[in-house]
Amino acid sequence: MIRSRRKTFLTTSLSVLFVLALVGGYFAYRWYSRSGERTTRLFSWLREPDAHPDWAIQAGQHCGEAPFEMPTSGYIGFLWDDSFRPGHHHQGIDIFGGTEAGLTPVYAAYDGYLTRLPDWKSTLIIRIPADPLKPGRQIWTYYTHLADQQGNSFVDAAFPPGSTEVFVEAGTQLGFQGDYSGDPNNPTGVHLHFSIVLDDGQGQFLNELMIQNTIDPSPYLGLNLNAKQNSGEVPVCK
Numbered sequence: 001m002i003r004s005r006r007k008t009f010l011t012t013s014l015s016v017l018f019v020l021a022l023v024g025g026y027f028a029y030r031w032y033s034r035s036g037e038r039t040t041r042l043f044s045w046l047r048e049p050d051a052h053p054d055w056a057i058q059a060g061q062h063c064g065e066a067p068f069e070m071p072t073s074g075y076i077g078f079l080w081d082d083s084f085r086p087g088h089h090h091q092g093i094d095i096f097g098g099t100e101a102g103l104t105p106v107y108a109a110y111d112g113y114l115t116r117l118p119d120w121k122s123t124l125i126i127r128i129p130a131d132p133l134k135p136g137r138q139i140w141t142y143y144t145h146l147a148d149q150q151g152n153s154f155v156d157a158a159f160p161p162g163s164t165e166v167f168v169e170a171g172t173q174l175g176f177q178g179d180y181s182g183d184p185n186n187p188t189g190v191h192l193h194f195s196i197v198l199d200d201g202q203g204q205f206l207n208e209l210m211i212q213n214t215i216d217p218s219p220y221l222g223l224n225l226n227a228k229q230n231s232g233e234v235p236v237c238k
């Protein structure tokens with residue numbers, strides 16, 4: 001009796017483990033194949049951007065009825081909620097200009113009030129008092145990687161460190177794409193990281209580093225920028 005119970009317990013445990021392994025394997029595979037595919041395409045773009053003009057969005061372009069304009073030109077290599085390692089969730093999109101650092105301009109995607117904290121070398125945030133898709137709430141657009149590998153800023157001279165609440169219209173030049181990662185020995189590819197950050201309800205932006213403090217930029221730019229919903233298509237205006 002005891003022996004058979006133990007046997008049942010063992011069999012059940014093994015089946016559960018087997019199912020868990022299958023499910024885990026499935027998610028690992030899906031994670032790898034999606035982000036792997038995007039990584040492969042990104043390397044093709046970075047090697048030879050001129051060979052793939054149809055993969056690029058253009059700065060200033062409006063997709064359909066979407067309220068924001070494209071903040072820069074290039075290939076959108078990584079999407080919102082993409083995962084660079086298990087458990088990681090990318091909070092914005094990465095637009096790779098395909099040029100050297102300091103050459104591809106970055107513009108405001110929408111009218112708002114620009115702030116650059118005193119210690120921000122490569123980053124800006126723009127307050128949008130009324131979310132165009134959800135009026136009644138305030139949101140923020142966050143722009144980063146506007147500096148070279150060593151941290152020399154590419155932010156426009158009009159916005160020195162400590163700038164607060166400077167009104168900028170959509171299309172105002174903010175600076176240039178760069179490759180600053182915070183670690184001079186480990187630069188990123190030249191790109192703009194752009195994200196939409198939620199307000200804390202008290203007029204301050206929440207921590208951009210956590211995906212739950214950001215929103216899916218897809219409807220704001222009129223592209224499928226959600227890693228979970230994009231099934232492998234290159235996000236460009238139709």
Ligand SMILES: [Zn+2]
Pocket residue numbers: 078090092093094193194
């Ligand atoms: Zn990014």
